[in-house]
Amino acid sequence: MKLPELSPAFKKAQSFISSREAEFRERLFEFLRFPSVSSDSRRRGDVARCAEWVRKRMREAGLKVELVPTEGHPIVYGERPGRPGGPALLVYGHYDVQPADPSKEPWRQDPFEPVVESGSVVARGASDDKGQVLALLCGIRAALEAGLGEDLHLKVLIEGEEEVGSQSLMPFVSREKERLRAEAVVIADSTQFAAGLPAITYGLRGILCLEIIVRGPKKDLHSGSYGGAVANPAMVLARMVAACHAPFGKVAIPGFYDKVRPLDDQEREEIRKLPFSDREFQEEVGAPKLWGEEGYSVLERRWARPTFEVNGLVSGHTGEGMKTVLPAEARAKISMRLVPDQDPEEIGRLASEYIQSLAPASAAVEVKLHHGARPVLVRCDTGAVRAAMEAIAVGFGREPVFVREGGSIPVVNTFKEALGTDSILIGLGLPDDGAHGPNEKFSLDDFRRGMVTMAALIEKLGKTGEGH
Amino acid sequence: MKLPELSPAFKKAQSFISSREAEFRERLFEFLRFPSVSSDSRRRGDVARCAEWVRKRMREAGLKVELVPTEGHPIVYGERPGRPGGPALLVYGHYDVQPADPSKEPWRQDPFEPVVESGSVVARGASDDKGQVLALLCGIRAALEAGLGEDLHLKVLIEGEEEVGSQSLMPFVSREKERLRAEAVVIADSTQFAAGLPAITYGLRGILCLEIIVRGPKKDLHSGSYGGAVANPAMVLARMVAACHAPFGKVAIPGFYDKVRPLDDQEREEIRKLPFSDREFQEEVGAPKLWGEEGYSVLERRWARPTFEVNGLVSGHTGEGMKTVLPAEARAKISMRLVPDQDPEEIGRLASEYIQSLAPASAAVEVKLHHGARPVLVRCDTGAVRAAMEAIAVGFGREPVFVREGGSIPVVNTFKEALGTDSILIGLGLPDDGAHGPNEKFSLDDFRRGMVTMAALIEKLGKTGEGH
Numbered sequence: 009m010k011l012p013e014l015s016p017a018f019k020k021a022q023s024f025i026s027s028r029e030a031e032f033r034e035r036l037f038e039f040l041r042f043p044s045v046s047s048d049s050r051r052r053g054d055v056a057r058c059a060e061w062v063r064k065r066m067r068e069a070g071l072k073v074e075l076v077p078t079e080g081h082p083i084v085y086g087e088r089p090g091r092p093g094g095p096a097l098l099v100y101g102h103y104d105v106q107p108a109d110p111s112k113e114p115w116r117q118d119p120f121e122p123v124v125e126s127g128s129v130v131a132r133g134a135s136d137d138k139g140q141v142l143a144l145l146c147g148i149r150a151a152l153e154a155g156l157g158e159d160l161h162l163k164v165l166i167e168g169e170e171e172v173g174s175q176s177l178m179p180f181v182s183r184e185k186e187r188l189r190a191e192a193v194v195i196a197d198s199t200q201f202a203a204g205l206p207a208i209t210y211g212l213r214g215i216l217c218l219e220i221i222v223r224g225p226k227k228d229l230h231s232g233s234y235g236g237a238v239a240n241p242a243m244v245l246a247r248m249v250a251a252c253h254a255p256f257g258k259v260a261i262p263g264f265y266d267k268v269r270p271l272d273d274q275e276r277e278e279i280r281k282l283p284f285s286d287r288e289f290q291e292e293v294g295a296p297k298l299w300g301e302e303g304y305s306v307l308e309r310r311w312a313r314p315t316f317e318v319n320g321l322v323s324g325h326t327g328e329g330m331k332t333v334l335p336a337e338a339r340a341k342i343s344m345r346l347v348p349d350q351d352p353e354e355i356g357r358l359a360s361e362y363i364q365s366l367a368p369a370s371a372a373v374e375v376k377l378h379h380g381a382r383p384v385l386v387r388c389d390t391g392a393v394r395a396a397m398e399a400i401a402v403g404f405g406r407e408p409v410f411v412r413e414g415g416s417i418p419v420v421n422t423f424k425e426a427l428g429t430d431s432i433l434i435g436l437g438l439p440d441d442g443a444h445g446p447n448e449k450f451s452l453d454d455f456r457r458g459m460v461t462m463a464a465l466i467e468k469l470g471k472t473g474e475g476h
Numbered sequence: 477m478k479l480p481e482l483s484p485a486f487k488k489a490q491s492f493i494s495s496r497e498a499e500f501r502e503r504l505f506e507f508l509r510f511p512s513v514s515s516d517s518r519r520r521g522d523v524a525r526c527a528e529w530v531r532k533r534m535r536e537a538g539l540k541v542e543l544v545p546t547e548g549h550p551i552v553y554g555e556r557p558g559r560p561g562g563p564a565l566l567v568y569g570h571y572d573v574q575p576a577d578p579s580k581e582p583w584r585q586d587p588f589e590p591v592v593e594s595g596s597v598v599a600r601g602a603s604d605d606k607g608q609v610l611a612l613l614c615g616i617r618a619a620l621e622a623g624l625g626e627d628l629h630l631k632v633l634i635e636g637e638e639e640v641g642s643q644s645l646m647p648f649v650s651r652e653k654e655r656l657r658a659e660a661v662v663i664a665d666s667t668q669f670a671a672g673l674p675a676i677t678y679g680l681r682g683i684l685c686l687e688i689i690v691r692g693p694k695k696d697l698h699s700g701s702y703g704g705a706v707a708n709p710a711m712v713l714a715r716m717v718a719a720c721h722a723p724f725g726k727v728a729i730p731g732f733y734d735k736v737r738p739l740d741d742q743e744r745e746e747i748r749k750l751p752f753s754d755r756e757f758q759e760e761v762g763a764p765k766l767w768g769e770e771g772y773s774v775l776e777r778r779w780a781r782p783t784f785e786v787n788g789l790v791s792g793h794t795g796e797g798m799k800t801v802l803p804a805e806a807r808a809k810i811s812m813r814l815v816p817d818q819d820p821e822e823i824g825r826l827a828s829e830y831i832q833s834l835a836p837a838s839a840a841v842e843v844k845l846h847h848g849a850r851p852v853l854v855r856c857d858t859g860a861v862r863a864a865m866e867a868i869a870v871g872f873g874r875e876p877v878f879v880r881e882g883g884s885i886p887v888v889n890t891f892k893e894a895l896g897t898d899s900i901l902i903g904l905g906l907p908d909d910g911a912h913g914p915n916e917k918f919s920l921d922d923f924r925r926g927m928v929t930m931a932a933l934i935e936k937l938g939k940t941g942e943g944h
Contacts, residue, residue: 213700217798226762231785232681232883235813236725236777237757239767242786242808243721249714257704289705294694299707299838309704317699318710318791319801325788325809330685330846332811332883333787340710341793343800345703370767378798415700415800 014402021154021463025146025456032146033129035065036455039103039138040122040131046081046104046172055081055104055168062103062166065142069149071164078176081168087161087187088152090470094159097392097469098190098429099148099462100419101141101197102170105133106444115446128449136443139450140196140436140458141166147462156463157470163190170197174419181426192392193423194465196458198435201411202283206404208396209433211311211412212420214346214383216355217319219376220245220363222338228324229334238334239370242323245338248366248373252316252342252359257301257309259316259344261362267349269385271304271312279307282409311412315345345414352380381416386430395468396432403461408434434461482870489622489931493614493924500614501597503533504923507571507606508590508599514549514572514640523549523572523636530571530634533610537617539632546644549636555629555655556620558938562627565860565937566658566897567616567930568887569609569665570638573601574912583914596917604911607918608664608904608926609634615930624931625938631658638665642887649894660860661891662933664926666903669879670751674872674925676864677901679779679880680888682814682851684823685787687844688713688831690806696792697802706802707838710791713806716834716841720784720810720827725769725777727784727812729830735817737853739772739780747775750877779880783813813882820848849884854898863936864900871929876902902929 014022025032042058045051059075059082066073071086081104090096108119117123122131129139148164151157165188167177181188201207224241225234254260271279286306290298300309319342324335346355360375367373387393388410400408413433420431436458442448482490493500510526513519527543527550534541539554549572558564576587585591590599597607616632619625633656635645649656669675692709693702722728739747754774758766768777787810792803814823828843835841855861856878868876881901888899904926910916 215700215800217800219798224763229761230883231783231787231811232683232813233881234761234778235785235811235882236781236783237766237768237774238761238763239765240785242789243717246714246717246786246789246808247721249711250718253711253715293697293702293706295692295706295838296840297707297838298705299836300705306705310702313704315699315704317703317708317800317802318714318806319699319799320793320803321710321714321789321791321806322794323786323789326790326794326807330687330809330811331787332683332685332785334785335788338786338789339794340714341798343699343703343798345700368765368767370763370765372764413701414703415698 015467017154017156018464018467021150021156022460024150024153025459025463029456032142032459033452036129036139036142037122039142040129040133041120043120044104044133044168045107046169047107058103059084059168065145066164069145070152071148071162076180078180080172080176083168083176083180084166086164090161091159094161095469096161096163096190098188098193098423099144099162099164100193100195101144101166102137102168103141103166104168104171105138106136106171108132124452125449127453128451130447130449132448134448134450135437135441136448137170137197139455143436143455143458144196144462147459148466150459151463151466154463157466160466160470161190162466163188170419174422177419178422178426181422185426188427190427190429193429193431194396194434195419195431196434196436197417198413198433199437199439199441200435201409203438204406205283206400206406206408207411207435208393208400208408209413209435210386210388210410212384212416213311213314213414214350214352214381215343215416216346216352216359216380217341217343217378218356218359219378220248220340220342221374221376222248223336223372223374224370225334225336228336231332231334235334239368240334241338241371242335244368244371245323245340248363249318249340251366252363257299259314261316261359263358264314264355267351268314269348271308276308278410279305279311282307282411310414312347314347314350317343317345319343346383348383348385350383352382356380381418381421384420384424386432392469393432395465396434398468399461399465400434402464403457483935485622485624486932486935489618489624490928492618492621493927493931497924500610500927501920504597504607504610505590507610508597508601509588511588512572512601512636513575514637515575526571527552527636533613534632537613538620539616539630544648546648548640548644551636551644551648552634554632558629559627562629563937564629564631564658566656566661566891567612567630567632568661568663568891569612569634570605570636571609571634572636572639573604573606574639576600592920593917595921596919598915598917600916602916602918603905603909604916605638605665607923611904611923611926612664612930615927616934618927619931619934622931625934628934628938629658630934631656638887642890645887646890646894649890653894656895658895658897661897661899662864662902663887663899664902664904665885666881666901667905667907667909668903669877671906672874673751674868674874674876675879675903676861676868676876677881677903678854678856678878680852680884681779681882682818682820682849683811683884684814684820684827684848685809685811685846686824686827687846688716688808688810689842689844690716691804691840691842692838693802693804696804699800699802703802707836708802709806709839710803712836712839713791713808716831717786717808719834720831725767727782729784729827731826732782732823735819736782737816739776744776746878747773747779750775750879778882780815782815782818785811785813787811814851816851816853818851820850824848849886849889852888852892854900860937861900864902864933866936867929867933868902870932871925
């Protein structure tokens with residue numbers, strides 16, 4: 009695809025962005041100075057002040073804004089009506105951030121006092137998601153200043169609980185279904201495939217979590233006096249967990265693969281064409297050797313094949329040294345990543361039944377089902393996706409690649425379930441931005457590219473209105 | 477066996493014990509009031525004062541005593557020489573106690589302020605081991621007052637580090653090998669088989685502890701983004717641990733059973749005759765069903781068959797809720813109980829080799845060998861054991877049964893290895909005394925029976941000198 013030609017109005021938006029570079033950067037610093045840690049109750053006031061600040065920026069961008077109180081942190085919602093009968097776009101982001109607790113690898117500076125290092129701003133939330141959110145808001149402001157996409161109904165929803173599970177989002181979206189209705193949702197909360205290689209994420213794995221609890225004797229026993237005559241719950245658990253994997257990297261739960269949609273040759277070919285090195289990936293993770301389901305590449309294994317993973321094991325004595333107990337109990341925390349068309353509820357049932365079928369008479373086995381999320385696969389042949397591709401090409405100077413992601417992004421399911429709308433995931437950040445980690449960063453170039461992309465998207469969607 | 481006739485001198489010892497009942501009980505209370513918790517560095521002074529008190533009691537009993545300083549807590553050692561060329565008996569016990577930390581099930585009163593409830597004294601250390609130690613010392617005092625066993629070289633060693641691994645005992649015993657040489661060691665630090673059914677423990681299982689550490693990626697990974705392409709160490713561990721058990725309750729490590737001495741028919745018959753109820757045992761442990769190696773009874777499984785037990789498992793997220801990590805590491809703590817003629821060193825090697833042979837290329841597996849102790853099986857046809865049987869019959873009014881114990885008692889190995897001497901384990905306590913637990917108790921009747929038993933043992937050994 010050759011780069012599209014730019015309209016005079018769009019050039020106006022671009023020069024608006026260029027002329028305000030210093031101001032927008034200062035705004036980004038202001039945004040990053042709020043320690044809006046949603047999980048920390050002592051930061052409640054900071055989170056609220058940050059929401060208020062976001063409201064101002066959205067108003068400044070030309071939107072009619074309201075601060076929606078919730079049981080948790082406020083949702084900031086803004087609109088700019090378009091032509092009656094015109095297309096609608098919902099833009100989503102979040103202003104809350106992960107904690108910046110000191111970890112093994114510490115921050116080089118105060119995580120809430122942004123600094124610029126090698127062209128990137130370093131601070132908690134720089135990439136996840138304040139930098140990306142503000143790029144979208146600045147892009148909207150530039151587009152509206154330049155009179156782009158006047159037909160388009162613009163709806164912007166920035167929440168404050170993404171890092172703590174978006175508890176208040178679903179009730180709000182369900183309640184405001186009519187108002188939020190849109191042909192597409194745009195989310196900038198992911199990453200490019202690699203530096204300079206922008207990406208649209210069209211697939212996400214689903215998830216189903218469960219816990220296995222094996223209970224044996226009523227209390228920990230002396231493994232000398234009792235061992236050999238009482239089943240050891242940790243041993244029973246190990247055997248059951250081991251039996252959930254089959255040879256060749258497969259999951260052993262009967263029926264687990266029944267609904268799995270096979271990867272078609274075209275998609276496999278697209279994935280194969282992505283610049284990806286197994287060797288570099290192995291170096292990144294630091295494992296002695298890669299592993300996975302036979303017959304699939306590393307990216308296919310991570311994006312498009314289901315898994316059964318142990319997230320946690322605990323039983324008996326876990327401290328220093330030895331303590332010769334026969335534990336009363338053993339627990340495993342499990343998550344299964346699901347792909348289309350696996351259904352979390354059905355997989356939960358199949359897993360439960362299988363695990364219970366492995367339980368010996370000498371121990372009591374409980375399987376606790378936790379949250380699930382459906383896998384997502386977005387249609388790529390819609391007008392909105394084509395518009396996003398073109399907008400990215402304008403903003404980043406090259407077309408995006410289409411990628412999937414192995415994790416789940418719950419808000420994508422929220423919008424799909426409540427509004428029936430697919431999300432277009434435009435990643436402005438980089439894979440090594442260190443979201444959730446120390447010294448989180450966001451490139452100031454990507455910050456500007458994001459603004460241009462958003463302005464271009466508004467122009468494309470407002471102009472075409474096609475494909476909805 | 478009919479009860480032996482009592483000599484006039486022995487009757488004198490008995491009346492000495494009867495006449496001093498109130499005094500000995502008061503002494504027991506004094507002993508129990510020392511919070512001689514060897515693991516608690518803040519109790520160092522209390523432990524030292526308790527050792528000093530023990531020295532006085534031993535001197536009072538007629539022994540020449542010294543307080544031996546060690547790198548840890550003092551050893552109290554006393555002697556009463558017998559006839560040159562006469563037999564020697566080494567008596568062992570400990571004056572230190574377990575902590576009395578508040579646990580789920582709390583103490584009804586101050587654990588270091590003894591009270592009498594239903595004929596038992598309740599306090600930390602009542603049964604383990606102060607009550608039993610003082611019974612022996614009072615018995616020695618009575619015997620010597622009455623002039624019993626004058627041929628016998630009496631050697632008494634009471635240490636202060638049994639509850640923290642007897643670190644100073646081995647160096648002392650090795651250094652004082654000549655002085656400590658004896659035909660038998662008597663230890664009162666175990667229990668009767670059941671109330672009113674005294675026991676001599678003639679067999680102990682050995683032990684070999686190890687830790688399995690499985691390392692995968694260099695840090696915890698997001699199980700969504702990485703899961704499926706990187707081996708999960710918790711999963712690898714589960715599979716390896718599960719592979720250490722074979723069907724029918726057997727251990728799968730090749731060569732594990734090669735040196736196991738089979739139970740002979742006579743011993744199995746003796747065990748079968750013991751009053752033991754599987755149903756009551758199951759109720760005691762509270763497991764849904766008993767379990768174990770096919771072809772063996774519950775007591776045989778606990779006493780005379782080797783095991784492979786998981787004592788602890790830990791990996792990834794072990795707290796509340798779910799955290800979808802692919803853990804960097806997984807650990808299992810393992811102890812194997814060994815029976816004659818398994819050798820801990822050889823079993824450690826076999827286990828290591830087998831576990832390593834299960835390791836996949838996608839994870840690094842480390843096997844750390846920890847401490848081991850040899851299994852013990854004492855000859856029961858010696859004069860010393862016969863004398864102990866008769867003494868118990870005098871003290872308890874009935875002959876002891878011969879039992880084994882599934883745990884290890886390291887001091888038994890210490891004496892065997894350093895002196896070449898077998899220990900005779902005379903349990904004065906009861907199985908439900910609650911050693912190490914809250915509301916530990918010791919029956920005052922058993923306290924008196926223990927004194928009489930000790931006096932009788934001195935008379936028998938001093939008189940006969942046979943069978944050495």
